[in-house]
Amino acid sequence: MIQISTVNRRHGEDPVLRIPEFINRLNQINSRAILYTNNNRTLQYRIVDIANITNFDRNMMRFIDDDAMVPLRFVSRTSEFVDSHFLGTVDIDDLLGGSNHSFQLNLLHILEERFRTPDYAHRRTIFDRPHQLAIVAERNHLRQLLHDQSVRYTGERERRSNGYVFTYRSDRGYRIEHLFQTANGRVTSDVFIIQNNNRTPLNEFLRDNQLAN
Ligand SMILES: [Zn+2]
Numbered sequence: 001m002i003q004i005s006t007v008n009r010r011h012g013e014d015p016v017l018r019i020p021e022f023i024n025r026l027n028q029i030n031s032r033a034i035l036y037t038n039n040n041r042t043l044q045y046r047i048v049d050i051a052n053i054t055n056f057d058r059n060m061m062r063f064i065d066d067d068a069m070v071p072l073r074f075v076s077r078t079s080e081f082v083d084s085h086f087l088g089t090v091d092i093d094d095l096l097g098g099s100n101h102s103f104q105l106n107l108l109h110i111l112e113e114r115f116r117t118p119d120y121a122h123r124r125t126i127f128d129r130p131h132q133l134a135i136v137a138e139r140n141h142l143r144q145l146l147h148d149q150s151v152r153y154t155g156e157r158e159r160r161s162n163g164y165v166f167t168y169r170s171d172r173g174y175r176i177e178h179l180f181q182t183a184n185g186r187v188t189s190d191v192f193i194i195q196n197n198n199r200t201p202l203n204e205f206l207r208d209n210q211l212a213n
Pocket of ligand 1: 113130134
């Protein structure tokens, strides 16, 4: 189960206003196969066409069907970087500031991390192992998208003064960067393929190589 709630901090913007956007964003990803609803603060899905389900959809179904309850406590306009595992919060502006591929990777990461934390709803003290498993979930998602089992995680690091990057490498001669940039407290993010010194957004790379979805 995924429970949606909001934390309205003083001086912040009310995150509840952006929840319909979050649901719409989910529904733009693969609406011919699966649709999501916010049913009394619990995220639910309805299969439209099982034949068109993707790796992201399968993971979301698994999370939603899980007996454990994991909260997504949405906050807005915070200085937190995308999410806080310890507080159970997700900065909805940062999450929605991601490209479609980054949005999916971030949601997979956050949910895998939380579902892999024993009794996450009550104890949020364990982080390292769930974080590693969350990176495995991202790597597996990239492998599926790129039809490339050689993709492997190579690290995460600060990049310049206002950036953060997760990097991956393929045996087929390209690298992947999942890049986050912060400006005025707002995070935007996208995924890039770097090959022969060319930098291509993942959605364009998939389209050019006819690997869409
Ligand atoms: Zn993590």
